[in-house]
Structure formats: C-alpha cells, structure tokens
Amino acid sequence: MSDPIIRPARADEYDEIARVWMESWVSTGLAEASGFLLANLRARVRREIENGWSLFVADDDGAIAAMLALHLANFYLDMLFVAPAYQGQSLGRKLLAFTRTQMPDEIFLRCVRENEKAWRWYEREGFVFEKEAIEPSNGFMMKYYRWKNKGNAP
Template identity: 25%
Template sequence: MNTDAVVLRRAGAADALPAADVWLRSCDTALPSVRRAHDDTEVRDWFSRVLVPQYETWVAVTKNSVVGVLVLNGGELKQLYLDPAWRGRGLGHRFMALAKQRQPDGLTLWTFQVNQAAQRFYERHGFIEAERTDGHRNDEREPDIRYVWQPQK
C-alpha cells in the first residue's frame, strides 16, 4: 500500500491499544537484543493511561489499522515506531516532517546505541549526536544516545 493512503492524525483513546501493539511489534523486530523492561500488558497500560491521554500522540492509520506512532512531549520526541511491514516506505519521513512542524524550534530524542538503523534515520534528518550514556537512566539499562535537531537559522 502506498503511504499516500495513510492518514496521520492525533491519537484518541481507541488508538491506544493498536498503537501499543505497533510499538511491541516494532521493538521485537528492530531491537531483539534489548531487554524489555515492561511486559506487553504494562506497555498497553502505559499507552492507554499515559502516552495517549497525557502526551501529543499521533498515529498513522490505513483504512483499518494503526501502522505507526509518534509521541511528542514538547521539544522531546519520545516515541517513533512503525509496524515492521511499513519500514522503508516513507512513513517515518512523514512523521519526522510532522514532528519538526509541531516543534519548529528544535527537537531532542534518545535512541539505543545498538539501533544503528534509527541512528542513520535521525542523522539523515539533521539530528546531531549530543551525548552517549551507559543506559543507567533508562528502564532497559541499555546504552543510549541523545540526539538534537536545531532548525537552520
């Protein structure tokens, strides 16, 4: 399916569980070596109680399913995950354009050091590495990288 047939819209309560399932499938596929700190039920609860109602959460929707999720918290890009079948089809680029439009003064984000595909993606979109840690501040205890994007002046 063409990404033009995918609509990006703000998530509502009914989108929380499908968005959580996208997150789970994406993590399982893209990050098989990363220990998940929370089980599936806890992740679904987090989407339902925290991410969708308390953050600026967007979903990518086809005719009948959620295929991507973007979560912003002010200038922090908290989550950007695509259903594995939708990777490499331009949907991530659409989400990134939306995030930059929503936060034109700049964005920051974290990604795991093992996630080289994400690093390449963010660097293609103008993000610069600002910090590496040993993972002591994230739930997974996985070494990570903080990236920053500042618009051209």
C-alpha cells in the same frame, strides 16, 4: 499501502498502538514479543498520555501503520515506531516531517545505542549526536540527539 494520514490517536486505539509499538520494537532485534511486553506497553501508553504525551498515529484506512509520541513543551520526540509491514516506505520520514511542523525550531530525541538503524537514520535526517547515557528505567545505553532549524537561526 495507500498514503496514511497522520492524526491524533483516540483512546480506543491505545491497545492497538501498543501492539504496533511492540512489533516495531521487536523488529529491531532488541526484544522478543510477549504478552508481558505488550501488557507493559499498553499500561505505558496510558501513563505517558497522563504525563503529557501528544500521541499521533499514521492511519492507513483504519489500520494503524505507525505511532508518534511527542512532548511538545520540551521539544521532545519520545517515540516513533513504524509497524514492520510499513517499514521502508518513507512513513518514518513523513512522521518526522510532521514532527517538524509541531516543533519547527528544535527537536530532541534519544534512541538505544544498539538500534544502529534508527540512530543512523536520525543522523541522515539532520540530527546531531550530543551524548550517551544509561537509561535507569530499562538499563539501555541511550544516544541523545538534537535537531535545530538552521533556517530560523539569527
């Protein structure tokens, strides 16, 4: 792996972004890869872009190594998925650092409670647990987190 560049996603990459999203989600053990899941994620990428996502990719010489979706107006990190081949190489940390440049004061996120690896990582990265609630769209129990920049506090 070279050092992937984080940049805005292009519309012609949406299908590949959905594939990376699916492969990363499947790597958690919470789902199985399928044509149905991939089709749903491809449709969702386009729908979420229309609903205000700022979508970024980590580009490794033309290969999409990760995807990052932010709702900047709401200080919300919606999706951060690293392709399995790039996991464990600090790319998630690089994406999180980029997120903090986009939302330097405060960030909200949520993750599936059963994805312990993810929420423990966010906790190590300074996010504070706020609550749990069921996500009606998928039935998963979600853990909600918040990060606040302590350097900007009065």
